[in-house]
Amino acid sequence: MSQGPVLELRGINKSFGAVQVLHDVAFSAYSGEVTALVGDNGAGKSTLVKCIGGIHPSDTGEYFFEGEKVHVGGPRDAAALGVEIVYQDLALCDNLDIVQNMFLGRERKSGLVLDEASMEEMAAKTLDGLSVRTVTSLRQHVSSLSGGQRQTVAIAKAVLWNSKVVILDEPTAALGVAQTAQVLELVRRLADNGLAVVLISHNMNDVFAVSDRVAALYLGRMAAQVKTSEVTHSQVVELITAGRSGELGIKNDNGAAA
Numbered sequence: 001m002s003q004g005p006v007l008e009l010r011g012i013n014k015s016f017g018a019v020q021v022l023h024d025v026a027f028s029a030y031s032g033e034v035t036a037l038v039g040d041n042g043a044g045k046s047t048l049v050k051c052i053g054g055i056h057p058s059d060t061g062e063y064f065f066e067g068e069k070v071h072v073g074g075p076r077d078a079a080a081l082g083v084e085i086v087y088q089d090l091a092l093c094d095n096l097d098i099v100q101n102m103f104l105g106r107e108r109k110s111g112l113v114l115d116e117a118s119m120e121e122m123a124a125k126t127l128d129g130l131s132v133r134t135v136t137s138l139r140q141h142v143s144s145l146s147g148g149q150r151q152t153v154a155i156a157k158a159v160l161w162n163s164k165v166v167i168l169d170e171p172t173a174a175l176g177v178a179q180t181a182q183v184l185e186l187v188r189r190l191a192d193n194g195l196a197v198v199l200i201s202h203n204m205n206d207v208f209a210v211s212d213r214v215a216a217l218y219l220g221r222m223a224a225q226v227k228t229s230e231v232t233h234s235q236v237v238e239l240i241t242a243g244r245s246g247e248l249g250i251k252n253d254n255g256a257a258a
């Protein structure tokens, strides 16, 4: 399924004041694939994702979407391309129900009133399309949902808008074993439905369970972006902790030596 990447960044540099956080970073995401973005605390994962999402646009570098060079100067530009980010804190409102959360800020109206029926139908269709069966009622307040169910609602909200790239910030960090398995299954299904999924993770089991590629950041540089099937668990740990793998032969997707 390897066509060109749907999203590709080249030569991304980003500084906050005098501190340069990202150095000449290249990163690609492919439709139908899960790309795990890994790296130690402070390696620059969130900063890279914020560049992709237009929250902190990069200082220099190029951004390509579906092969075209684009300018992403803010979150609206990213959303218009079909790039959605699901943050760790989920940004769900506890006092609203599932449908209200999924349409928050983008409510559908019929004349002057909210078109509840069509929103409920779209929400149900999206959850069905993701084969989500864990939610009992769409009119349930999200405060009454489990961590895994909340994660599911946040992910469904991100894919409601015909998105093409979905970035998930540590979706299993706060979950137990069974819920982690459920969310990972959902992550895989998103890719199988044709989306490019980027999964930020610290958990090697999750990375190897679900990803097609691994992109490893080390001190703000892309140490390697490789196919998951071509690396071992310990090579990925080395990339995260030392910025390179001692064993030769790891190549970046673009052919450069890691």
Ligand SMILES: Nc1ncnc2c1ncn2[C@@H]1O[C@H](COP(=O)(O)OP(=O)(O)OP(=O)(O)O)[C@@H](O)[C@H]1O
Residues within 6 Å of the ligand: 016, 019, 021, 039, 040, 041, 042, 043, 044, 045, 046, 047, 048
């Ligand atoms: N708004 C900001 N202003 C100044 N420095 C920042 C800002 N955001 C991030 N940084 C710095 O950039 C570096 C990378 O941070 P970032 O949050 O991108 O790392 P991360 O890989 O996501 O880490 P973690 O796994 O801990 O979330 C850190 O040294 C951080 O202190």
